[in-house]
Amino acid sequence: MIKRKNELEIKEIEGLRGGVGKLKMTEILSKDELQNEGKLFSRVILEKNSSVGLHKHVNDFEVYYILKGVGLVEEESGTYTVNEGDVVYTCDGEQHSLLNIGDSELEMLAVVINNNCN
Amino acid sequence: MIKRKNELEIKEIEGLRGGVGKLKMTEILSKDELQNEGKLFSRVILEKNSSVGLHKHVNDFEVYYILKGVGLVEEESGTYTVNEGDVVYTCDGEQHSLLNIGDSELEMLAVVINNNCN
Numbered sequence: 001m002i003k004r005k006n007e008l009e010i011k012e013i014e015g016l017r018g019g020v021g022k023l024k025m026t027e028i029l030s031k032d033e034l035q036n037e038g039k040l041f042s043r044v045i046l047e048k049n050s051s052v053g054l055h056k057h058v059n060d061f062e063v064y065y066i067l068k069g070v071g072l073v074e075e076e077s078g079t080y081t082v083n084e085g086d087v088v089y090t091c092d093g094e095q096h097s098l099l100n101i102g103d104s105e106l107e108m109l110a111v112v113i114n115n116n117c118n
Numbered sequence: 119m120i121k122r123k124n125e126l127e128i129k130e131i132e133g134l135r136g137g138v139g140k141l142k143m144t145e146i147l148s149k150d151e152l153q154n155e156g157k158l159f160s161r162v163i164l165e166k167n168s169s170v171g172l173h174k175h176v177n178d179f180e181v182y183y184i185l186k187g188v189g190l191v192e193e194e195s196g197t198y199t200v201n202e203g204d205v206v207y208t209c210d211g212e213q214h215s216l217l218n219i220g221d222s223e224l225e226m227l228a229v230v231i232n233n234n235c236n
Contacts, residue, residue: 002191005203028183028205035233037155041181063159065146065227067185073120085123087146109183109227115153 003028019097021050028109040112046071046100054097057090062112064088064098069106072099091117121146137215139168146227158230164189164218172215175208180230182206182216187224190217209235 009027016023029041039060046052046069054074064073064087071082074097075090081101082088090096092115100106127145134141147159157178164170164187172192182191182205189200192215193208199219200206208214210233218224 001193001195001207001209002198002200003205003207005201008203008205026203029181029207033207033235035179035231035235037231037233041229043183061153063147065161075119077119080120082120083123085126085144087121087126089119089121089147089151091119111159111229113153113155113231115155117151117153 016052017055017097018053019051019099020053021100022047023050023052025110036114038111038113040110042110043067044108044110046098046106046108048100048102048104051099052097054095056095057092057112059092059116060112060114061092061117062088062090062096062110064090065109067107067109069100069104070102071106071108072101073097134170135173135215136171137169137217138171139218140165141168141170143228154232156229156231158228160228161185162226162228164216164224164226166218166220166222169217170215172213174213175210175230177210177234178230178232179210179235180206180208180214180228182208183227183229185225185227187218187222188220189224189226190219191215
């Protein structure tokens with residue numbers, strides 16, 4: 001089945017997970033299409049100086065795949081700059097946040113899968 | 119955990135699934151990191167005139183998210199041109215192929231998840 005770009009649902013969200021500023025989420029697959037295997041499969045565009053706030057994953061894990069821009073990731077283990085092509089892999093029980101620290105939008109793919117990382 | 123772009127495993131493959139030409143797969147998550155929930159989570163770059171051959175999904179479903187370029191998708195229901203931002207969603211029991219028909223590389227994200235679409 002083909003889902004066209006202009007048919008995908010787009011949500012504009014402010015302060016996601018206690019973050020600052022605005023982001024736009026384009027839904028690539030809905031929860032139904034994920035067949036209860038995951039909660040999220042979206043392209044996310046963070047405006048300059050915007051963030052996804054620090055949040056913990058419980059009984060699922062998340063992947064951020066950076067498509068464009070520069071971000072600052074906070075994890076338990078430290079704070080890291082991420083760029084195009086980098087992967088943030090956050091297991092259940094762990095937490096992360098992501099702030100756009102670049103001069104333009106930060107784009108990424110975000111996928112949440114229902115399982116533990118053990 | 120951060121996985122840096124230059125640490126990701128890249129495979130060059132010719133004639134994938136009976137297709138023609140060459141492609142490059144960058145592994146975003148390994149099977150182990152997918153926790154047996156999926157078989158593939160990769161960025162795929164198809165050279166000009168290259169393809170992933172027609173193949174059927176059994177007990178899993180696949181998503182192609184087109185990042186760049188122009189492709190021709192063949193499914194049971196027909197043949198479709200796809201562009202940046204389009205989604206190809208192929209359920210278990212269905213088949214698909216993808217040919218790069220553009221003037222440059224075709225880039226996409228390919229994810230295979232272990233479940234049926236029912």
